[in-house]
Amino acid sequence: MHITQAKTKLASYIHDHIGKLSGVDDNMRTHDIVEVLEIVAGVYVESCFLFEKPDLAMSEGFEKLSITLGIAPTDAIIPYQSMSHPQKLDARTEQGRALARSVLEDFAECEFAFSEFILWVVANYLIDWEDNNIPREDGFRLFMDAATRCMAFEISAQELCDLVIEKRIGTSDWSLADAVCGLSAYAGYKYGITQANHGKEFYQDSHIDMIVYVMTQEAVRMGVPAGSNWRLGLVANDSPADPPTELIESITPLCRDFFSALNLMNGAEQSVACAKAAGRMLAVVACGDTAELPHAIAKPLAMAALMESYRALMALHPGLISSQASTHVDF
Template structure:
């Protein structure tokens, strides 16, 4: 069932019910009888980000939504530091938030010109979601804070990915003459290095056949899904031609040394200090560069070449960092 632009104003309740049903259906717990509250919060964070990206100053837009929601809830979010254990890993937040963004695009694509009605629906759903979870023993101030943390991270990944692409295009391609394959490899390698450093790299040295460690596999999914969302042909050729585990490691050291200082300075400016967050943002940027280079009817780099190139740079760099730390810890 779809709603035309008139239905936004005359049948908002029915539309809101449809949105809630679609949202909750994706958040069932493992036994299918309840709702995974954390997953629901992450998907709502993605929905909020998708809405605020309609505007030029999305960061100010999301702050305004927090203020509106605080008024509706009758409380401010919980203060103080948030434990690392309170939130899932960055790649999970990105994955669930992207699900929320995709759902939001499908539901609201026909009436984006009614932005304020759109905002009312999102805020109402958040309010009702928190009230329902509060009846089960959760505190609305805690839930509000978790929503803010997930939303800020999701928005940060989106903004950082675009800015990293701009840095590569303007400084590396424009000024230093990097090729598109070098740009893809450089971003991917920076992502793999940040991931390894975020995980106590010396403990991550078990590589079995073609299987990737779970964290690395999840990060490659961030990259591949971003690329496919933006038009890169989907397929199973991402690992075609990757080196076997008995081959010497071949991380693109020169590209890392050239790009990582710029990326580090940028992350410091936007206060994205967590290395896992940096890894996810860099992986999303890699996916976007892949879509630019290998998407469309006449790609500048063939997908069958570009995709394994990005995968190899990320995995080889990750393995190199892990191996180096293992040697130094002996």
């Protein structure tokens, strides 16, 4: 790649904005590096989506990066402490993707040159982090993992929307509003199961707020007006839970087969993918001149489906909670 003054300025722009997004300076600790790495992974993933086959572009980019670094990624098992929760990963990589889109507006060359430029930026980060006792093969592996999970979330969210439209709406089983509620409900339901399986107190609303954030932010990115009316009209916490059980039962086999085909078997990651899909479907329902539902109604419906499904997990599957449940959480 030919380095020009313009590219150097763009690289500096990216570095400065990543520092602002992550809230860290050049004297980074290990967990700070992981946060920055996930934002950088989002920048790279967005460059891959410029191509017709982004997954292939990503794989080829990894090969080029390996040649540039002169090493292969470590094949050691990544400790779960080094991996961010899927919601946090999604939030940071989306920040990186937004940054990449802003940089692309000022990039004067083609998408191939942009991809090469981003790989050059990534390589410089990985080499620089060796001074922070992060071997480049370890950093490379963490980067690959973050980028792969980011792309999996994006592709699975879009494909899941298409699948629900084809298999449920297309067969007249569901309306668009049912699709929003079904995806939202399954996101809360699946996350509750994940919490319960790992001995977490699934009934605490603060836990589900992470999945709520994924859905609301995806909806806002897709054009749904932001605001404080997401929880308008929701029932009080001491009211009996009332989940859309029929919708959950209808979508469960669809999601189970879908995630099995994608080999996305982590429960928390599945809930993030469903929450992103719900946010996109919400935009379909509540945006545009011919919106099926006003956003002031559609947003609380989606929120209620997600929250009630999470709160009602014990009623739906009481056998999941055990006094001998493991306290080890490995998302």
